[in-house]
Amino acid sequence: xxxxxxxxxxxxxxxxxxxxxxxxxxxxxxxxxxxxxxxxxxxxxxxxxxxxxxxxxxxxxxxxxxxxxxxxxxxxxxxxxxxxxxxxxxxxxxxxxxxxxxxxxxxxxxxxxxxxxxxxxxxxxxxxxxxxxxxxxxxxxxxxxxxxxxxxxxxxxxxxxxxxxxxxxxxxxxxxxxxxxxxxxxxxxxxxxxxxxxxxxxxxxxxxxxxxxxxxxxxxxxxxxxxxxx
Amino acid sequence: xxxxxxxxxxxxxxxxxxxxxxxxxxxxxxxxxxxxxxxxxxxxxxxxxxxxxxxxxxxxxxxxxxxxxxxxxxxxxxxxxxxxxxxxxxxxxxxxxxxxxxxxxxxxxxxxxxxxxxxxxxxxxxxxxxxxxxxxxxxxxxxxxxxxxxxxxxxxxxxxxxxxxxxxxxxxxxxxxxxxxxxxxxxxxxxxxxxxxxxxxxxxxxxxxxxxxxxxxxxxxxxxxxxxxxxxxx
Numbered sequence: 001x002x003x004x005x006x007x008x009x010x011x012x013x014x015x016x017x018x019x020x021x022x023x024x025x026x027x028x029x030x031x032x033x034x035x036x037x038x039x040x041x042x043x044x045x046x047x048x049x050x051x052x053x054x055x056x057x058x059x060x061x062x063x064x065x066x067x068x069x070x071x072x073x074x075x076x077x078x079x080x081x082x083x084x085x086x087x088x089x090x091x092x093x094x095x096x097x098x099x100x101x102x103x104x105x106x107x108x109x110x111x112x113x114x115x116x117x118x119x120x121x122x123x124x125x126x127x128x129x130x131x132x133x134x135x136x137x138x139x140x141x142x143x144x145x146x147x148x149x150x151x152x153x154x155x156x157x158x159x160x161x162x163x164x165x166x167x168x169x170x171x172x173x174x175x176x177x178x179x180x181x182x183x184x185x186x187x188x189x190x191x192x193x194x195x196x197x198x199x200x201x202x203x204x205x206x207x208x209x210x211x212x213x214x215x216x217x218x219x220x221x222x223x224x225x226x227x228x229x230x
Numbered sequence: 231x232x233x234x235x236x237x238x239x240x241x242x243x244x245x246x247x248x249x250x251x252x253x254x255x256x257x258x259x260x261x262x263x264x265x266x267x268x269x270x271x272x273x274x275x276x277x278x279x280x281x282x283x284x285x286x287x288x289x290x291x292x293x294x295x296x297x298x299x300x301x302x303x304x305x306x307x308x309x310x311x312x313x314x315x316x317x318x319x320x321x322x323x324x325x326x327x328x329x330x331x332x333x334x335x336x337x338x339x340x341x342x343x344x345x346x347x348x349x350x351x352x353x354x355x356x357x358x359x360x361x362x363x364x365x366x367x368x369x370x371x372x373x374x375x376x377x378x379x380x381x382x383x384x385x386x387x388x389x390x391x392x393x394x395x396x397x398x399x400x401x402x403x404x405x406x407x408x409x410x411x412x413x414x415x416x417x418x419x420x421x422x423x424x425x426x427x428x429x430x431x432x433x434x435x436x437x438x439x440x441x442x443x444x445x446x447x448x449x450x451x452x453x454x455x456x457x458x459x460x461x462x463x464x
Contacts, residue, residue, distance in 0.1 A: 057441065060440070060441045060444040060445060061402075061437045061440050061441055061444070062401070062402035062403070062404075062416075062440055063402060063405075064402075064405040064406065064416065065405055065415075065416055065419070065433060065436050065437050065440055066437065068416070068419075068420070068423075068429075068433050069429070069430065069433035069434060069436075069437060072423065072429030072433065073429050073430045073433075076429065076430070165299070165300035165301075166300070167300075168300035168301075168302040168303055169300075169302055169406070171302075172409065179302065179306065183306065183310075186310070186311075186314075190314065191314070192310045192311050192313075192314040193307070193311035193314050193315050194311075195311075196303065196306045196307040196310060196311040197307060197311065199303050199306070200295075200299040200300075200303040200304065200307060203298065203299045203300055203303055204294075204295065204298045204299050207298040207299070208298060
């Protein structure tokens with residue numbers, strides 16, 4: 001049953017690419033989400049407007065459309081830019097383009113997640129931190145962030161699963177991820193059905209395993225929170 | 231930009247002269263998938279809340295598999311995978327069905343959204359207040375009447391906000407249809423891009439059309455929520 005007709009190493013490499021891509025996308029969209037949420041909650045009207053336009057447009061347009069739009073346009077813009085500065089042409093790899101576009105897209109979803117989570121932390125916590133003389137960054141790192149994470153984790157877990165599944169479309173811009181590897185294997189051996197099921201099975205394992213990890217993280221961040229016994 | 235609009239506006243909106251394309255095709259895919267999904271989800275959601283493991287375990291597995299794998303992987307199994315099986319190629323009916331990209335696409339989309347909708351509806355049914363069931367029983371309602379008059383109408387109302395999210399996500403997922411040669415909005419944009427190399431305009435137009443559809447759907451669901459969830463308003 002586990003006879004992969006010699007395509008095992010390629011499929012393994014594809015799986016690793018998918019995991020790498022998902023993790024880098026998660027990191028990028030996490031950072032963009034924190035920036036976006038701070039912008040949405042800031043006192044500056046311009047920052048709020050920019051963040052609102054960003055989340056509204058990104059969440060209203062399908063990820064695949066955005067990915068193709070950015071993948072083709074990024075390269076053209078980059079060429080214009082390097083021509084303008086008389087630099088050598090710099091080619092975006094599908095991997096980089098995938099991370100940038102997926103990170104940019106899911107940054108919008110993270111912005112909404114973090115905005116809700118920031119609002120859920122009681123105001124007095126931040127006031128107390130400031131009254132102890134903590135600088136804003138220190139107060140954010142020690143007070144706001146750890147408490148915010150508890151509220152953000154369930155939505156974060158959901159976003160992670162969505163990102164993991166969204167990486168499947170990156171094979172359409174030429175990245176050799178798990179889908180590409182299994183499709184190539186299927187075409188090479190005429191066992192398309194078997195290999196496309198393998199691809200789905202790999203994803204199922206990845207989502208199930210990460211579900212377990214996220215459950216543990218949720219418990220870790222909920223330490224010290226007492227649940228009402230019903 | 232103007233050139234693309236001039237040459238392709240008809241294809242973007244409803245037809246390329248031969249078949250239905252663009253917005254019309256996307257809306258057809260969305261509607262077909264949602265109808266199939268709804269018809270699967272309602273009975274499965276009831277089965278999911280059964281106490282008999284022979285009934286709820288298969289439903290759990292269905293939801294687990296279809297929500298745990300990407301829709302693109304499911305589409306590839308149904309579109310390229312199933313057709314390569316010799317039993318499918320040698321059965322007339324199956325051969326005819328799986329040879330059409332659009333049949334495979336609608337089947338895959340319907341099953342996928344059916345799984346997510348099952349999860350949503352099952353959660354809503356589980357949240358039914360105990361007192362409502364108790365009251366219905368005390369009036370002597372049979373199981374069927376109880377579900378038809380009390381549990382299902384209330385559960386569907388409660389599920390509306392989550393269901394509207396799923397509809398928007400399904401709209402976003404219909405873009406995958408172009409990988410199965412179905413001429414939806416993205417396929418037209420891809421063709422326009424290949425013919426003119428004006429990537430930003432070609433895909434930008436598609437993005438604007440999707441944005442309009444998303445906003446219309448969100449508006450309609452807001453209205454629906456105001457109507458069906460009126461009792462929750464403060």
